[in-house]
Amino acid sequence: MSVFDVLQERGFIAQVSHEDEIREMLEKKKITFYIGFDPTADSLHVGHFIALMAMAHMQRAGHRPIALLGGGTGMIGDPSGKDDMRKMLTPEFINHNIECFKKQMSKFIDFSDGKALMVNNGDWLLSLNYVNLLREVGTHFSVNHMLAAECYKKRWDKGLTFFEFNYMIMQAYDFYTLHKNYNCVLEMGGDDQWSNMLAGVELIRRKDQKPAFCITCKLLTTSDGRKMGKTEKGALWLDAEKCSPYDFYQYWRNVDDSDVEKCLALLTFLPMEEVRRLGAYKDEKINEAKKVLAYEVTRLIHGQEEADKAVKATEALFGGGADMENVPTLEISEADKTAKLVDVLTAQKVFGSKREARQMIAQRGLYLNNAAVEDAEFALTPELFAEDGGVLIRKGKKKYYRIVVK
Known part of the structure; x- marks a missing residue:
């Protein structure tokens, strides 16, 4: 089974640019691919974790990941899925967030001995000459095609600034630069990035006449289509200071019954046979599957010690235990x-x-x-x-x- 089959079986894949070519490539070659992360906060959240899990599956299959940190694109802000323009971030704020991201990513991805790379697109985007960019890249973009992209449609009625309009070009240029510098041939990311990712594929194919591809991953949503990972305090952060391991554990312990199997497949490394077995539980027995889900995800994010503490705290509160040491x-x-x-x-x-x-x-x-x-x-x-x-x-x-x- 190739890594494409693994990702598909576990429910990651939403859209692919050239499925037959991608399948063949991942079966026969070891490639370099990338996923971008814009540092809009000082912690990754559970939505990013989907991307990191996809990246980890790819790395386990022998492919080399590039984690692209958006020191340049973060200065603009992605308009995808937004009703209003994102708040403009300062370079100091962005750089601080990048350092936080680096520490968190190293828990999931092996960056030793060149097995993965971490690069900052500020290294090339912030020094770009605008006229040169227009000549080198702008000629390959159709404004008509860009305006039809889903990532801009939501903003059309309220007004899309020229500032944000350039985001697609910047992301495409990222892929082009990584292709040129690291022989990166595949971009992966959330399904809301489809238009931006296709722009990079097309830029490489038009400008260099070389193959390039993209795969989008499904966004983490509930069975009725609502976005998962939102709590009463906001996003479900991976930073223990912003969301305690206990609260993190409780979130997964209390997901809807219908979402348990999907979350086990996407957010753990449990074999799919075990995922399907646990996901088939009904009524009261589904709580056993939820305990496994909560423990496995908390262990991956916060480590086994914190996961064990979360279990003990839960047992003390809900199981009549006397040990209150691990309660928040x-x-x-x-x-x-x-x-x-x-x-x-x-x-x-x-x-x-x-x-x-x-x-x-x-x-x-x-x-x-x-x-x-x-x-x-x-x-x-x-x-x-x-x-x-x-x-x-x-x-x-x-x-x-x-x-x-x-």
Whole structure:
């Protein structure tokens, strides 16, 4: 079975530019391919993880990945799927984010001994001469064809700036540069990048008359088409500081039953026989499959130790266990032992605002030591911490925190 078959069986592949040629190439040759990552935040999120898993499968099959970090394209911003223009980012912000990405990617991709490359498109895009670019690349792009691209259609009514209009050209030029410098012949990425990726394929084929290809991966969506990886705090980040391993574990532990098999196939390296066996579970038994999914994904992202802690914390909270050591802990000062609970939980980022906290109390969705908090002005007391040194908070049905004094 070739890596193309592996990716297809596991549900990665959405669209391909030249399927027969790609199949033959991946069966007979070891190639260099790339996936681009624009550093718009200081952490990768679970949407990026789909791309990293596809990259890892390719590397395991002997192909060489290039992780392209968008130090140049990040200065423009991809308009794909956006109703409004992205916020313009500073070079300092972009460079900081790139360093964060490098650390995270190294957990999943082996960059030792030239087995994979990590490059920054700012190295060539930021020094481009505009007139030279127009002469060298612009002649190969049809404005009519570009305006028909899906990545621009959503912005058409609100107005698409010339600034953003250039993004497709920049991404195509990336592929052309990687092809020229590293013999890169394949671009991979999310399905929302199809138009941009095709532009690079066509640029290489027109300008150099050499083969180039692209494969898009399916976006991570629920069975009813909604985007996965969104939490009440925003994106499901891979950085433990932005999303704790416990919260990360709980997200996968609570996915819809209908999404379990798909997530096991895309987000773990479990053999497909095991994926299908677990995915076939029904009713209460599907919870066993969810435990496997949550553990395997958390282990890949945060390591086995953190995954084990997340399991122990979950068992302590939901299984009647006595070990509360691994439950997410909020540390407060002695002075805060008499503070209003709403103030403490807002300061600890359990809630985004005091208003949000008060609304949950009004809906009887906030619990302290298993008793509903009914008064938004409720204040902590030293006596609450006397028994075991901590106070257990439940937010909604399944979010638990333990408040302790430093």
